Amino acid sequence: NAGVTQTPKFQVLKTGQSMTLQCAQDMNHEYMSWYRQDPGMGLRLIHYSVGAGITDQGEVPNGYNVSRSTTEDFPLRLLSAAPSQTSVYFCASSYRDGYEQYFGPGTRLTVT
Amino acid sequence: GENVEQHPSTLSVQEGDSAVIKCTYSDSASNYFPWYKQELGKRPQLIIDIRSNVGEKKDQRIAVTLNKTAKHFSLHITETQPEDSAVYFCAASGGNAGNMLTFGGGTRLMVKP
Numbered sequence: 384n385a386g387v388t389q390t391p392k393f394q395v396l397k398t399g400q401s402m403t404l405q406c407a408q409d410m411n412h413e414y415m416s417w418y419r420q421d422p423g424m425g426l427r428l429i430h431y432s433v434g435a436g437i438t439d440q441g442e443v444p445n446g447y448n449v450s451r452s453t454t455e456d457f458p459l460r461l462l463s464a465a466p467s468q469t470s471v472y473f474c475a476s477s478y479r480d481g482y483e484q485y486f487g488p489g490t491r492l493t494v495t
Numbered sequence: 496g497e498n499v500e501q502h503p504s505t506l507s508v509q510e511g512d513s514a515v516i517k518c519t520y521s522d523s524a525s526n527y528f529p530w531y532k533q534e535l536g537k538r539p540q541l542i543i544d545i546r547s548n549v550g551e552k553k554d555q556r557i558a559v560t561l562n563k564t565a566k567h568f569s570l571h572i573t574e575t576q577p578e579d580s581a582v583y584f585c586a587a588s589g590g591n592a593g594n595m596l597t598f599g600g601g602t603r604l605m606v607k608p
Contacts, residue, residue: 414595424601425501481527481588483544
């Protein structure tokens, strides 16, 4: 099993550009989520999904969109990048709530 | 929603000493409390977790205790080794925030040889 994979690993955007961060898991997990991690800080939940076709907002959803058309994939879209979105983004999946979350390797995003 | 506070933010110990990291949570309905270790430039990885029906859990040199009445839980690492140096995050879930994890701010543990 590859576990949770994320692409790209690094990305530089200019202010106002849009892009999609990809996340996929091959463990047949129902729960998937996106976090951002800023320097010296913990992980903050952006959006999450409890199954295909179901998404909801987390703590810091503004400026991001998600969709979950399949169990395996959970892309995160930045609509109009801003310097405040410079961060490391982690995707995670779990069998369900109350079970171990498996994290992807992260995407380091810089917005200039 | 849930709020998780973690202390201390940095902790320096001598190799072989014990380290204790404490977290408090606000939502009394939370019932799952994992601890993650994150090495520099790596992804967070689960090291131990505890559920609300258990007061203590051990795994070799690592233990977690939970006090539901006081709404706090702690990570204990005994006989620390240099490879224990990392950032540790506590988290809580199962309350009213969609059952998703809310993380503490992290503790940077440095084990000096």
